[in-house]
Amino acid sequence: MEREPVKRLPLSDVNKSTLHLNSSSIFTGLVEQCRRKPPPTFFFSSGPERKKCHSGFSFAPAMLKERPDCSKARCEVQFSPRCPEDSVLIEGYAPPGECCPLPSRCVCSPAGCLRKVCQPGYLNILVSKGSGKPGECCDLYECKPVFSVDCSTVECPRVQQVQCPPDSYETQVRLTADGCCTLPTRCECLPGLCGFPQCTAGSSPEVVFHGNGNPGQCCDVYECINETKPACSFNGSEYHDGDMFRMDACRFCRCQGGVSVCFTAQCGILHCERHYVPERECCPVCEGTTSSPNDLAPD
Incomplete structure (x- = not known):
């Protein structure tokens, strides 16, 4: 214009x-x-x-009002918020006589509040009132069934309370089709309960009881069993994993996973003129001593 x-x-x-x-x-x-x-x-x-x-x-x-000098004004940077579906954004503006704008804000919009459309036989029931704050602007409704049956003439069977095992939980209470009586609850296995145990080193999990998915028997039962490794045999004797044994005077062995790993003794240097080899020993020793300085050093 x-x-x-x-x-x-x-x-x-x-x-x-x-x-x-x-x-x-x-x-x-x-x-x-x-x-x-x-x-x-x-x-x-x-x-x-x-x-x-x-x-x-x-x-x-x-x-006309006096216009302020905004040439030296420093305004804080304002970012517009992201508003929920039940509210609208009000952009910030500078009030008359001010240089810096007010921050943008979200305000509730009645048009964003929609009530549920319930099917025939159901009624809109208020569950909670809105607080008037963005994100909580609207009243919350749920569709609840409307029963036309006179429950005063209906005799409901006695419902026994269920005691569920530790591996299961009791289901929620439900109503009969006419809405007058409660149905019996039942136990169901807890979701995410069954798992595989972590055993310490040297042991592994083994199933000692197979579960069938029913309360009380929801999961397989495991037990950590020590791992049995093969033994070693020599001259009619049995040696377990990690055991040391002597084949002869100069050879020694260690049992590792059922296999004998052997090595020969390495004798040390003697600093004497007269020496001898003791009975059932491999390396010589100086006279007047019982063992050499570096006896039985493996190669």
């Missing part, structure tokens, strides 16, 4: 409402504005002459 030219007032026509000018203000006087939506367009009126507004606008007297 093209703006109409502004008429300047001669100084003699300026009335008492005129403010003095300074470095941070603009000329202020008795003005009239075409009002519709902010920001309005202002026109000075000169004598009896009145400006003509476009269709949808009307003249109204107003006073």
Whole structure:
């Protein structure tokens, strides 16, 4: 829309409402504005002459406010929030006379609150009231069945309380088709209960009882059994895994997984002139001693 030219007032026509000018203000006087939506367009009126507004606008007297100097204003950066479905975003704006805008915010929108459409035979029942805060603007409803049966004439069977084993839980209470009586509850296996045990080193899990998926027998039962490794045999003797034994005077063996791993003794150096080999030993020793300095060092 093209703006109409502004008429300047001669100084003699300026009335008492005129403010003095300074470095941070603009000329202020008795003005009239075409009002519709902010920001309005202002026109000075000169004598009896009145400006003509476009269709949808009307003249109204107003006073121009002093405009602040925002050249040195530092405004905090404001990010628009992400509003829930039950609310709308109100963009931030700078109030009159201020340089920095207010932060954007979410406000509840009644149009975003929709009640459930229930099928015939069901009724909308209020579950919780809305708090008026974005995300909790709306009342919460649920569709509940409407029964036309007179339950006062219905005799319900006695329901015995169920005691469930540790591996199961009791199901929720349900109503009969007419809504008058409660159905018996039952036990069901707890979800995610069955697993595979972690055994310590040297043992492995073995099944000692097979479960069938029914309460009380939901899962397989395991037990950590020590691993039995093959033994070694020599000269009619049995040696377990890790045992050391002697094949002869100079050869030694270790049992490892059923296999005999053997090595020969390495004799140390003697610093004597007279030495001998003791009975059932491999390496010589100096006379007057019972063993050599570095006896039985494996190769």
